[in-house]
Amino acid sequence: MRGPPTASDGAAGAVAGVAVPACPVCGERGSRELHSGLRDRVFGVAPGRWNLRRCTSCGTARLDPRPADAAIGDLYAAYYTHAPPQANIAPAGIGGALRALRNAHINARLGYDLRPAWRAGRIAGRLLPPLAAIAERGVRSLPAGERLLDVGCGNGEFVAEAAAAGWRASGIDLDAAAVAVGRAAGLDLAEQSVQERAAREPQAYDAVTLSHVIEHVPDPVAFLRAVHQLLRPGGQVWIATPNLASLTHRRFGADWVHLDPPRHLVLFDHDALARALTAAGFASIRRLRPTPTAGPASAISAAVARGVCPANGARAVGAAERLRAAGADLFAQLDLRLADELLVLASRP
Ligand SMILES: [Zn+2]
Structure with missing residues (x-):
């Protein structure tokens, strides 16, 4: 022994x-x-x-x-989420015109009532699926609903965005410092585990979102069962998590930023994630079109490969690497299984 x-x-x-x-x-x-x-x-x-x-x-x-x-x-101790949330600027950095186009697409496709909205956005969203995917990511591809819980919400940045889109939005996280920052900004956040919340509010939510959370959890099936318990029948979970089968993992190998040891405890490809969701009772598992994320993932992975701690900056990369990342994003649009991230929606039957 x-x-x-x-x-x-x-x-x-x-x-x-x-x-x-x-x-x-x-x-x-x-x-x-x-x-x-x-x-x-x-x-x-x-x-x-x-x-x-x-x-x-x-x-x-x-x-x-x-x-x-x-x-x-x-x-x-030094994680991303300890700065104040940038409330009500969803998505960050987008110009007013692009935002009005985005809003029109989301309103038509997912039943929101966002303003301002320009009708041309409905056409652009239909003609250009990659742009539609970027627009829909602003509401995590969820149809409009009443109550949303963001699990692993950090400082509540997405809780603020969801509230601005019309949701009665709450968040939970185990990181007391991040939760305190979001609460000070007026958001409905709590320092709580998903199991604690599920015991208090079973079947209370139309949607639960998990953005880069499940890979941090030692028992993902038990965790997803608690998420299932939080949702009303017909409610949906949205998941984003690194994709083991991605081109960026193939390219960078042990330097791939999303390995992030020892914080990432489990990593999936699409079939493995679908299996975990099925084991937890979910159905109608739908793979979503990826948004382009190979660029930042490649820049940080390249810093790791060079031995530079990316938390300390130094993420600049050359033209060749940027071109390769653009190529990876393009291939991921042609074959969704190769994307840097898995993006999935699943329903509680
Ligand atoms: Zn297994």
Whole structure:
């Protein structure tokens, strides 16, 4: 018998680890090594080396060992979400005319009543599916509804956007500092787990959104079951998570930013994510058209490859890399399985 696992490379302050002998999605033990000896090169706060294993049955990848539950909070000390939310500017940086076109598309396609809205946007959205995908991402491709919960909401940036689009929007997160920042900005946020919220408000929501959250969860099926419990029958969950089958993962390998060890505990391809959703009781699982994200993912991955901690800036990349990223985004429009992110909607029957 081996002792309690750690992810130590011999350095002081190693993060305590927990072995993960079985797949957290299908329960099978058969696996192969996908990457070994991974280090935290994105935020540079967690010592140790980590291995990513891929289930030979369902394709889900898991960190094994993963950080012990008690150690997980410390891994987010320098995370993205501690700045105040930029409320009511959805989506950030878009000009007034583009916004009016976007609004018209969303109103026609998803039943919102956003203003101002220019009718030309309805035509543009029909003719240009990639632009439609970018527009719809502003409301996470959800049809208009009453109550929305953003799980892993951070400082509440999307809660503010959803409220501006007409939702009665709330958010939960385990990060007390991020929640405090959003609450101070007047948003309905709580420091709460999804299981706690589901026990208090079963079947209360038309929509639950999980933006880059599920890969941080040790037991994704139990987590999705709690999400299922939050939704009314017919309610929908929207998920964005890194895609193991992406061109950017193939290109950057162990330097791919979305490996993000030891914060990302599970990673999926489309079929593996669909399997987790089905196991949790979801149906009507629909793969959404990706939005172009290979550019930023490539820039950060290139910084990781160069040994520059991207949390400290230095993400500039050359023309060749930008061209390659544009190519990856183009291929992902032709074959959605190759996109940098998995974007999925699923329903509670
Ligand atoms: Zn599996």
